[in-house]
Amino acid sequence: MRLYDPPKRRRWFFRWLGIGVLGLLVGLSTWRNLNPPAGNGDKLKAIRGKAEEIVSSSPPQTVYEDVFFLELQHWNRLERKMYTVQSGDSLSKILHDLGVSAQNLGAWHKESLALCRPEDLKVGDLLEIDLVRGTQDPVRLEIQGEGGERRLFLKQGDAWVCRIETPPAFTLTETALGTIQDNLYSSCVDQGMPAKLIMDLADLFAYDIDFTSDLRPGDRFAVLYEITVGNGRLIKAGPIQAARMNVSGQTYEAYLYEFPDGFRDYFDARGRSLRKMFLKAPLSYRRISSTFTYRRLHPVLKIFRPHLGIDYAAPAGTPVSAIGDGKVIKMGWNGGFGRYVEIQHNGVYRTSYGHLSAFAKGLKKGARVKQGDVIGYVGSSGLATGPHLDFRFYKNGKPVNFLKTAFPHARSIPANLMADFGKKRRELESQLRLTAVAFHGTGESRHP
Structure with a gap:
């Protein structure tokens, strides 16, 4: 047997009543929008007509050109020439070689004062010159230094302006x-x-x-x-x-x-x-023509005699460096060794350098030298068939094999x-x- 529940029945009644009222309101609103009163229809027509009049009398919307198209037009008008500065170059020479008018040199110099100075060029600098296509007339000059700085000259009207930029x-x-x-x-x-x-x-x-x-x-x-x-x-x-x-x-x-x-x-x-204490060799990028041996055929005398050093074959004029710090104790002509330098490094070690073509400028007997200092240049002076360096190494007055000697760090x-x-x-x-x-x-x- 099911018990009577009045509160539950009332809740269902009001729920359905609310749904019915909401549906009635929606229906009335839709019908009103589809069938506006006669007076309101005239007002709507007037508003629509005014809007169309405003739109028709307004200027057309501005259309912006593609930036890539503008850049293309710019380069169609100009041409660029580039040049990397070489030894002995000057700005006037570079302009002449590139076929660019040099009539602006005075204006660039006047405008630059102590800032841009276009004539101060260094080997490796990169020049960019923009010209009006088909002419020799530049409108822009940029000088890029190897350090990243840029000296920029721009033509504005009939005048030139310059500025220096240091990019990040x-x-x-x-x-x-x-x-x-x-x-x-x-x-x-x-x-x-x-x-x-x-x-x-x-x-x-x-x-x-x-x-x-x-x-x-x-x-x-x-x-x-x-x-x-x-x-x-x-x-x-x-x-x-x-x-x-x-x-x-x-x-x-x-x-x-x-x-x-x-x-x-x-x-x-x-x-x-x-x-x-010592470098591995007194020359850079060289080849050893003969290694340490006590029995070697001398190339000029054609007899076997001890060769207590190393011959470094190299082009004449190749710089010869001191392999370590020391003092020049002999310098000059030394018989079959030709032009010759001998260095005392300390109380134990001594080195010699023979067949030189010339001595380093300023070098003299008694001078102190540092490791890596140039002391002379490869040659073929004395008894030599071709340019090479005769290098010898002595320990406690006796010749030793330099290539097999270990030295302290x-x-x-x-x-x-x-x-x-x-x-x-x-x-x-x-x-x-x-x-x-x-x-x-x-x-x-x-x-x-």
């Missing part, structure tokens, strides 16, 4: 990884490495590697370095952050590290400076900085290994 620069980290094919220079260039850094790399390992006599096809290199770029140009190359070279099965490493006092240098994996990482150096070395090494995976597990790691 940013630093990138790059890597070069490759295999020696012919020589270090061409192999690094093939990997996109800046020429300056190739020389820096050679100097970096100059204490351990002779890049002409030691390198063989198949030897490998990996270099991590920085470049600074601005205005689409390379502003600065370097420094090298880390480098590894696998030469004749041995691996040489270099890591840049800065001391708290600001001193920066390169160190091997053990924290020892790559710098040593310069300043190394102190014990209290080894932990920090190790952390930074591992960071650099990991960046090298991301691209230099070919080094992994190959060759014997050498820490001289």
Whole structure:
């Protein structure tokens, strides 16, 4: 038996009543919109007519031209000539060679005063000149320096204005990884490495590697370095952050590290400076024509006699450097050695350099020289069949095989900085290994 529930029945009654009222209101509203009163219809027609009149009398909407179309029109009117400054160039010569009118030189000079100075050109500067097409008349001159600065001359009416701009620069980290094919220079260039850094790399390992006599096809290199770029140009190359070279099965490493006092240098994996008492050789990019031996046929005398040094065959005029700090104790003509220099490095070591074509300017007996200083130039003076350097190395007055002599390192990482150096070395090494995976597990790691 079901009980009577009056409250529930009332709730259902009011719910359906609400739905019915809402439907009635919606129906009335729709009918009113579809059948407006006669008076209101006239008003609506009047409003529509006024709106159409306003629209028809308004000016057409402005249409903006495509910016690329405008740029195309601009370059259809102008042409651009570009030139990289070479040694001996002047602005007037460059304009003449490019077929550009030089009548604006005076105006540029007057406008520049001490700021732009268009005649101050350096080798490597890039010139951009915009001309009215079909004429020799420039309307814009831009000189981009290798440091990123821009000297800009713009023609406004009949006058010229100039300004100097220094675009923002940013630093990138790059890597070069490759295999020696012919020589270090061409192999690094093939990997996109800046020429300056190739020389820096050679100097970096100059204490351990002779890049002409030691390198063989198949030897490998990996270099991590920085470049600074601005205005689409390379502003600065370097420094090298880390480098590894696998030469004749041995691996040489270099890591840049800065001391708290600001001193920066390169160190091997053990924290020892790559710098040593002596360079590996007195020439750069050379080849050894004969190595240390006690029985060698002299090329002129045609008799066997001890040759207690190394002959470095090189083009006449190649600079010869002192392999270490020292004092010039002999200088002048020395019989079969021709033009000759002898340097005392300390109480133990002495070196000599023979067959020179000329001595370095200002060099004299008793002068102090630093490691790497040029002391003369390769020649064929004395008893020599062709240009080469006769280099000899003495220890305690006796000739020794320089190529097999080990020398002490310069300043190394102190014990209290080894932990920090190790952390930074591992960071650099990991960046090298991301691209230099070919080094992994190959060759014997050498820490001289």
